[in-house]
Amino acid sequence: MSWLDSLRVTAYSVVVMAALAPVTLAQAQSVGTSRSGQSLGDNGMEHVTRVVKPAGNVMAHARCEAAGPGEPKAVGALPHISAKLTAGKPVVIVAFGSSSTQGYGASKPEFNYPNRLAAQLRKHYPASEITVLNAGVGGEDAPEMMKRLQSSVLDPHPDLVIWQVGTNAVLRNLDPTDTVHLVEQGVVRIQAAGSDIVLVDPQYSPRINERAPLASTMVRQLGRVAALHHVAVFSRFAVMRDWHEKLSIPVEDFVIGDGLHMNDWGYGCFAQLLANDIILSVDQIRYGGDVHGGVRRYRPL
Numbered sequence: 001m002s003w004l005d006s007l008r009v010t011a012y013s014v015v016v017m018a019a020l021a022p023v024t025l026a027q028a029q030s031v032g033t034s035r036s037g038q039s040l041g042d043n044g045m046e047h048v049t050r051v052v053k054p055a056g057n058v059m060a061h062a063r064c065e066a067a068g069p070g071e072p073k074a075v076g077a078l079p080h081i082s083a084k085l086t087a088g089k090p091v092v093i094v095a096f097g098s099s100s101t102q103g104y105g106a107s108k109p110e111f112n113y114p115n116r117l118a119a120q121l122r123k124h125y126p127a128s129e130i131t132v133l134n135a136g137v138g139g140e141d142a143p144e145m146m147k148r149l150q151s152s153v154l155d156p157h158p159d160l161v162i163w164q165v166g167t168n169a170v171l172r173n174l175d176p177t178d179t180v181h182l183v184e185q186g187v188v189r190i191q192a193a194g195s196d197i198v199l200v201d202p203q204y205s206p207r208i209n210e211r212a213p214l215a216s217t218m219v220r221q222l223g224r225v226a227a228l229h230h231v232a233v234f235s236r237f238a239v240m241r242d243w244h245e246k247l248s249i250p251v252e253d254f255v256i257g258d259g260l261h262m263n264d265w266g267y268g269c270f271a272q273l274l275a276n277d278i279i280l281s282v283d284q285i286r287y288g289g290d291v292h293g294g295v296r297r298y299r300p301l
Contacts, residue, residue, distance in 0.1 A: 064269035078196040081159040082285040088127035097164030101136025105261030116271035141168035142182035164200035166218045180221040197231040204240035206259035
């Protein structure tokens with residue numbers, strides 16, 4: 001029996017309108033680096049076209065859902081953005097990170113995760129003006145990100161910062177302790193500015209799995225920072241591992257040919273899970289309940 005049969009999936013259609021595209025920050029979506037550190041210009045986009053496995057077939061059949069019975073449902077510790085969405089006020093979200101945030105591997109810009117997240121939230125909260133700024137720059141990790149934290153993250157005065165970090169540090173064999181120390185400094189500054197935070201750890205993929213001990217340490221230490229500072233963490237590594245190990249989805253169905261970046265379906269499911277958890281947090285504000293409650297680990301819903 002195939003994994004599609006075992007999941008008893010139904011058709012999954014995706015409609016993305018150009019009007020729902022998020023605002024880019026300093027042309028962040030069009031600027032990136034390849035594995036060699038070179039700028040992703042026209043040649044880079046040709047490379048994307050070659051290595052991206054078309055996700056159309058997967059997206060047409062596979063639903064983004066829980067790995068199985070007993071998976072905990074996440075409740076986001078996101079009081080600031082939840083209060084604003086509950087009141088129908090405008091919100092600003094900054095998607096901060098590297099190539100996974102920029103959207104390397106997506107077949108079209110509208111299929112990167114910030115665009116998909118914007119579409120999901122705008123559909124669910126039509127009364128709120130929702131702005132999602134894509135501040136992803138390929139090839140970066142904590143040292144480079146901290147240099148632009150003020151301009152890319154703090155200056156837009158976001159209600160929520162989604163910070164994807166740690167992948168390139170693992171690929172470079174950098175000490176996770178050094179990375180996490182910088183992330184902790186950034187978290188303190190973002191919290192002082194009054195923004196909610198979701199930390200996103202490295203992806204589960206062949207190139208990251210080549211450095212499994214280092215990746216595990218990075219995931220664990222980012223979780224420690226989240227716990228210490230009472231911010232949310234999306235365990236992307238665990239979620240993607242569950243897609244493969246619990247749902248029996250082949251890795252090549254959610255990771256492109258470079259063995260590292262997600263494809264359209266992977267980004268779409270990532271965005272859906274984030275949106276679902278933001279909605280849960282809003283519901284806790286709306287209907288009462290413990291919103292803060294420490295660290296919440298995001299899982300497929």
